[in-house]
Amino acid sequence: MAVDTLLEKALGGDIRSIARIISLIENDNPEKDALLKRVYPMTGKAIVLGITGSPGAGKSTLTDKVIEHFRRQGKKVGVIAVDPSSPFSGGAILADRIRMQRHTGDSGVYIRSMGTRGSLGGLSRGTRESVILLDACGYDVIIIETVGVGQSEVDIIKIADTVCLVLVPGMGDDIQIMKAGIMEIANVFAINKADKPGVDRVAAEVRLMLDLVKDRPWVPPVHLTVAENGTGIEELVASIASHSVFLKSNPDGVRREWRRLAFEVEEILLQHITRMTEKSWNAYKTDEVMELLLSRKSNPYAVAEDVLRKIIPGTRVV
Amino acid sequence: MNKEYTEAKARFEAGVMKTLQKNKERKETFSTGGGLPLERLYGPDMTEGTDYVKEVGFPGEYPFTRGVQSTMFRGRFWTMRQYAGFASAEESNERYRYLLASGTTGLSVAFDLPTQIGYDSDDPMAQGECGKVGVAIDSLKDMEILFDKIPLDKVSTSMTINAPASVLLAMYICVGEKQGVPMSALSGTIQNDILKEYIARGTYIFPPKPSMRLITDIFEFCSQNVPKWNTISISGYHIREAGSTAAQEVAFTLADGIAYVEAARSKGLDPNVFGERLSFFFNAHNDFLEEVAKFRAARRMWAKIMKERFGVTNPKAQMLRFHTQTGGSTLTAQQPENNIVRVTMQALSAVLGGTQSLHTNSMDEALALPSEKSVMIALRTQQIIAYESGVTNTVDPLAGSYVVESLTNEIEEKAFEYIQQIDEMGGMLTAIEKGYVQKHIQDAAYEFQRAVESKENVVVGVNKFQIEEKNKDMKLLTVDASVGERQIKKLQELKASRDNVAVSNALDAIRSAALNESQNLMPLIIDAVRVYATEGEICGVLRGVFGEYTENIVL
Amino acid sequence: MDERKIRVVVAKPGLDGHDRGAKVVARALRDAGMEVIYTGLRQTAEQIVETVLQEDADAVGISILSGAHTFYFTKIIDMLREKDAGDVIVFGGGVIPDSDIPGLIEAGAGAVFGPGTPTTVCVEWLEGAVAKKRAKE
Known part of the structure; x- marks a missing residue:
């Protein structure tokens, strides 16, 4: 439906x-x-x-x-x-x-x-x-x-x-x-x-x-x-x-709602970022990439940076 | 043990080691059906620490390990008591008279679920259930028909009724009155064990506190007026059916027993007196040796509990007398004739365990209520054990068997551990409320199921030795669907013809007495039943005052 | 992204208190990764159907050992259809004679498992039935 x-x-x-x-x-x-x-x-x-x-x-x-x-x-x-x-x-x-x-x-x-x-x-x-x-x-x-x-x-x-x-x-x-x-x-x-x-x-x-x-x-x-x-x-x-x-x-109640809403936006953001990250990483995670990691020819930081750049160009992990 | 024995044993074990190098045993480790580890061989060194007089003793003497009578089955056989009842009072009365004519020596009434849960047949909750798993009883009218031409001074009757036990006992007393049998002459048993309903069987009505009051009201009333009546049958049967191990069955049943004794004592009743009327009900399951040991251990433990914990000095109140039923959940729908063999061995374990009465299941009970033919075979099984097997001619013949005595000790030890944990928690009511008991049983049940599915446990005809079975040509009993309608019609007629003012007065009296904890409800329930108040009406009034119980799920 | 979980209501209709089977099956379904909504004892057909709807269950398993199976199976199936939820899979087990099973299937039950059925059979069947149902959605 x-x-x-x-x-x-x-x-x-x-x-x-x-x-x-x-x-x-x-x-x-x-x-x-x-x-x-x-x-x-x-x-x-x-x-x-x-x-x-x-x-x-x-x-x-x-x-x-x-x-x-x-x-x-x-x-x-x-x-x-x-x-x-x-x-x-x-x-x-x-x-x-x-x-x-x-x-x-x-x-x-x-x-x-x-x-x-x-x-x-x-x-x-x-x-x-x-x-x-x-x-x-x-x-x-x-x-x-x-x-x-x-x-x-x-x-x-x-x-x-x-x-x-x-x-x-x-x-x-x-x-x-x-x-x-x-x-x-x-x-x-x-x-x-x-x-x-x-x-x-x-x-x-x-x-x-x-x-x-x-x-x-x-x-x-x-x-x-x-x-x-x-x-x-x-x-x-x-x-x-x-x-x-x-x-x-009460002002205290308003403050509470303020905090809750801020948290809510944060959660939605996190959820989306997680989703995007998962998607990009799954696409990027080829056997070759994993082989490079296993043989220490590459490292997790570099790989993460590459994946992240696919989502947000120009970002750096370190 | 002496040197000679020690040396001989060492020699034997060395030999075994050699054998094992050539031929491995069937399994790495062996255990009983209830999960207790089993040694390859039991010898005198295993029971050496057991003080014979103190721990085993003589039959008819404390701690009753070898039986509650000195002559046991040389005196008289156990009561052969087949649980039966279906459809309406008319059909069930016919079945009872057939059973009595075939040589059963006691009746055991199965009630339908609406009756067990305090609903009349015309209640919406009773729809589809009338007469299905037992007989439908709404009022004294039905009870009169149920025992028509059965003299209540000659037969002992056991009634599987719990939450509304007072009402059904009241009806039985009134039937007696009409037959001219005074209540002091009535003998029989009501199950009346609400705790195991919360744990395993599910036919509860009221919350624990008022339920315990109803039970102790019965204890008090019967000790004064119905002295030959067993006021409770503290049941491990259903705990085992729900999946517990043998040791858990003993532990949880006796822990229930402790809770009842404590409740009665706090009401001011003397355990030396009411203790004589407590009876028990166990399951006879598949593992033959473990089951024999279980019955012996239970007897010894109860004697110790009554004597040491409650200071009971009357030997009759220290004795654990019990009914046994063979294990319903061990019956298979596949190749149902095999069930005859299972039942035979289970029944034999109960007899060798010194049971006071016995129900043998019929082979078709995994499929439906038993047919007349299969009930006959089940009864004949008991008679063959009694008259032909020879095991009844000497008392407690398995005593002194190294393995049986060892297992008896082990079950006792394990069961006392559980009881101690329950005590530490604050008693059985708290343990049930916390789901402790239910959790242990469900874990054991799930474990068993997994073992069957992995074929670690073999069930003949189910996961091994299966055959293609054409639609089983057994003749099954079917309950006439019109029972409900007939009962409803009977109720309408009853309500039109009885003295309705008397009924409503009697119900009012019950309501106000229910609010007053110090008043015994039993006489008022008898008054109400006598003027044909229905079971549903009486339980309805009590529901209004006491409320209803909701189960505590722990999965 | 989360996979779509199978949601099953396991119910004990009527007054029958024998819940060993229902509980063992509930656990087995959970161990197979399903979400099992367990209703407990003494449920009316109305309560079971309403629970199925509120919980958006793919299936409802009912366990009856009291002989009231024909009454409850047909009532639950009919009520689900009335509520436009005829796609919900109805299955069950208990003490049910072979001769009654064809009638229950005819009435619309997906499967009836007799005593001695391994839980794995039940789990596999249900997984298949839910897959088929979802393919049609």
């Missing part, structure tokens, strides 16, 4: 077309940039929420309940649930939506599972671009559920307006989180499984950390939640909404 028709149908709310365009984005289809350029002016309305935290913290169950609350307010919700791809096969088992399956019958909810597909940060460019599409298609709230390990937890700030960090008592991960610098990026805290022993200690530790920074324009609220039975979700959702209002009204 022509991309134009797909886009038209997607903007009209056709689920399968939305899904297909997200696949084009994920597969880095050559036509996707033009398409995103076209829809970009329609974006900027959605609340983009990142939900992050260690595996086992209950992110999916929490997401399920957050969807429910936004739906009650009549908002359309899009979810991108990211799971790790296997570094060996490139395949993935994507199982986050199990806990959200009750929403499948609801036409106001779109859930998409994504593999990390080798992106170092766990969040791919495709994640951000899918957010753009969903925003253009009229989803009022777009939730990104991260893998919950390593870099993805920090990277989420490059995509989401509001980051919700999910912690649980008794997992011994509080210290790790503080080490990794994730505390700094969270705008809202959910101490989940709050019916378990140790919850007060975790909450106190988080508050203590937050107190270390004085005079912040937005003090991240700390909520105790039991996602399984919905306890505390209403308050959490209210905090998310007020953070989104804060971003629009």
Whole structure:
């Protein structure tokens, strides 16, 4: 199907077309940039929420309940649930939506599972671009559920307006989180499984950390939640909404958007350069060139310079 | 070991080395089906460290390694109990009476999935499932038909029912009432093991906490009113079917057992009392020697757990009594007659492992529900082992076999390691929540599948010795598609004729009791069942109060 | 440029809780480089079809051991066609008697794998079927 028709149908709310365009984005289809350029002016309305935290913290169950609350307010919700791809096969088992399956019958909810597909940060460019599409298609709230390990937890700030960090008592991960610098990026805290022993200690530790920074324009609220039975979700959702209002009204929020957009341009540039580089290098990478390298008659720097000159004449590596 | 033995062994091993230079063995290393390494030869030096009286002992005595009765099958055979049930109560009643007439000594009821998950036959979730894997039971009406002309004081009945076990037990009690059999005279078993549903079998309804409460309510009610009833059958069978190893089967089952004992104790129940009514259920898989060892190890471990961990002094509450079923996942759809042979060996391992009751699978179960003929062969298999093989004429005949005693020790050691890890995690509920147990089982299952595909594991007729099979001319049982419609009609009639005010009062009483943890739900469920509240109605009320469980996927 | 990954929904329709096979197949498909969307137990036909659409899956594999296979296969295939997604490959396995298989194929199932089928057979078949489907797009 022509991309134009797909886009038209997607903007009209056709689920399968939305899904297909997200696949084009994920597969880095050559036509996707033009398409995103076209829809970009329609974006900027959605609340983009990142939900992050260690595996086992209950992110999916929490997401399920957050969807429910936004739906009650009549908002359309899009979810991108990211799971790790296997570094060996490139395949993935994507199982986050199990806990959200009750929403499948609801036409106001779109859930998409994504593999990390080798992106170092766990969040791919495709994640951000899918957010753009969903925003253009009229989803009022777009939730990104991260893998919950390593870099993805920090990277989420490059995509989401509001980051919700999910912690649980008794997992011994509080210290790790503080080490990794994730505390700094969270705008809202959910101490989940709050019916378990140790919850007060975790909450106190988080508050203590937050107190270390004085005079912040937005003090991240700390909520105790039991996602399984919905306890505390209403308050959490209210905090998310007020953070989104804060971003629009406060200079700090504007600065944040400024940084995010600068980063976005940088990413698009990098993606294009990578693509061009790959193309040129693949064309240049003949057996002869490799032989020269192997026999040390040439060197990687010289070769790189030659390749680069094909893209941008006159450049020098060294 | 003495010098003579050591020298003789050295001589033997030198000889083996020479042989190996000429003829290599079939494999570099050998192991059991469950992955335990196997030596070339086991001798007295391997079991030398085992204190016979302490670790093996005498049958009927702690730690019960050799069996729970002193005379075992010289006294009486195990209960031959064939799991059966399909379509509606009428058809299943007919099958039960056929089985009893053929010499089975206990009934084992298979319920269909809607019944197991607390849905009436007219529920949208029940579509396409009524009567498929077992009998459809919606209300006491169906249960009355199911046990029509079967005297409940003469037969013991096992019911594979877990999440809604209270409801089905209540119905059984009411059928007894109508037959004039008091509940104190009823004997049988409900599976009632929710933890393995979360781990491996999937017919859960409620989250763990209220589920554990329903279970302990049953423990309490039965110890006062239905003293001959086995209130739980803690099941490793399905854990093994899901792909675990033998040692994992024992470990995870006993860890489940520990969780139940702890839950009951925290409710104030005495393990010396309810411990007598705990029963177990294991799988009899392919590796003959390992399986015999597994049953013996499980018995010894449970006795130790009850005595040392829970301070139980009543020997009857230290005994691990168990039912066995041959391994369903070992059956092949290819050359299905071969399954008769598999089942025979598996059943023999259960008998030599000292089982209290046994179900032998039918050869056609990889294809469909068993036909009458194949069920008969399966039952005859047990009877041949009992009456003809001779293995029943002396107690625990494999005891003292160097390899069997060694494997018994090894399984115990390995299983206690798992239990220790689970303890360190904070118990079985946490281990399930973290996916620890599921992950171990799935890894073992995937490993097994890869070994079959690489032909490292041979499955006769599947990856070796295949033959071209024309459309298998076995007569398979098919379930009449109209069962669902018939059940729905029965439900409509029931709802039109029963006292609906009484029903709604009874359901209200259950709702308010469900909110109050200290109240035992069992008597109220019996009251509701008696006035013909349906299973779906009762479970619906409990769903409203308790919520529902969502599985925890770890892949 | 990334290659186009095969996306497969693996689902357990109905009330059947036996998921050993579904999980083993899911892992095998992943190890063959596919993205497997695993729905878990107790899925209605509606949920499965909606998942296929939202996930832009090339195929959906269903595993049934409860005897309800004819009901679910036909319902899922019909619903996919109604939603203009008749091109999605439907395949499956479980305890399914040989005599029921022709009827399922007739209804539109791409393949039905019985007990004992090596996962490699399933993977190869699916790769071929997806290639054929994409060639038509």
